[in-house]
Amino acid sequence: MxxxxxxxxxxxxxxxxxxxxxxxxxxxxxxxxxxxxxxxxxxxxxxxxxxxxxxxxxxxxxxxxxxxxxxxxxxxxxxxxxxxxxxxxxxxxxxxxxxxxxxxxxxxxxxxxxxxxRPALQQEQTVLKVHDLELDLIRRRVVRAGREIDLQPREFSLLEALMRAEGRVLTRTMLLELVWDFHFDPQTSVVETHISRLRSKIDKPFDVPLLHTVRSTGYSIHAPR
Missing domain, CATH: 3.40.50.2300 (Response regulator)
Structure with a gap:
């Protein structure tokens, strides 16, 4: 020591x-x-x-x-x-x-x-990165390939949840809890609607898709494989 x-x-x-x-x-x-x-x-x-x-x-x-x-x-x-x-x-x-x-x-x-x-304290991560997509938690700013993307607060929270779980699948129920703080199913398409809006902003203007739908399971964001 x-x-x-x-x-x-x-x-x-x-x-x-x-x-x-x-x-x-x-x-x-x-x-x-x-x-x-x-x-x-x-x-x-x-x-x-x-x-x-x-x-x-x-x-x-x-x-x-x-x-x-x-x-x-x-x-x-x-x-x-x-x-x-x-x-x-x-x-x-x-x-x-x-x-x-x-x-x-x-x-x-x-x-x-x-x-x-005592275990060492890990420094809080303030910038999340997946491929060429960056989310700055402090400045509340999203950039992909050098281009700034304007997100609504709920879209930002949804993207943050997905990027923190990079490579893992988040189910609809998990997203309802993480982003909307719903501990029950409101029987609405709120998740699907926001995923569609988010995809149109972070994926459609670019060549490589990062946000993926896993059929009958949920959603995942990850770099090209």
Whole structure:
């Protein structure tokens, strides 16, 4: 395991570094918030251990900046600031755990190991792609082969559901639940009507069809095979 320790007290830093070293881990040490921010965003670590009271850039501001930079590395605060409000503030800043000084190294090691075992958070996908078709969830924009396509809100939601399930068949019932939030069959042709409209916009003006009807089953969107 590779650990980044951000601690300005030399004795505490040496104690922790030696403890992790004896356990077979690599522990890099920096002593300021600015160095901690730089090191954590330039290198990959399994866990970051950070003091809250740091010279220059304080621990809270540093962690907020680390999160703003897109780093999801687990962070545990190690600090003498022990109030309930202080702990809440640390967690809200982006910390994953909070251990108050004085501490037992065995507890710190156990908490670090627990954080390292957490599954990594996957970054939310904001652009869906199938062949030359792109759907931008943030900008609410659909483009195929460089040509922008104007979709109504329900058509956009229908396309999003199909593209998220690329290559798999979604039944009429599944689409009613995903797009219209119907948990019953309204006995209308709403799905078929919207599929037809969607196909006329994303397929008919182009040479290669992407949206396919699977007879007696449902609909699927996939790249040419």
């Amino acid at each position: 590779r650990i980044l320790l951000i601690e300005d007290d030399e004795k505490t830093a040496d104690y922790i570094r030696r403890g992790f070293g004896e356990a077979g881990h690599v522990c890099d040490v920096v002593t300021t918030g600015a160095d901690g921010l730089f090191q954590s965003t330039q290198s990959d670590y399994d866990v970051i251990v950070a003091d809250r009271m740091l010279p220059g850039l304080d621990g809270l501001s540093m962690v907020k900046a680390i999160r703003a930079a897109g780093k999801k590395t687990p962070i545990i605060f190690l600090t003498s600031v022990s109030g309930v409000d202080d702990r809440v503030e640390g967690l809200e800043a982006g910390g994953d755990d909070y251990l108050v000084k004085p501490f037992a190294f065995s507890e710190l090691a156990a908490r670090v190991a627990a954080l390292a075992r």
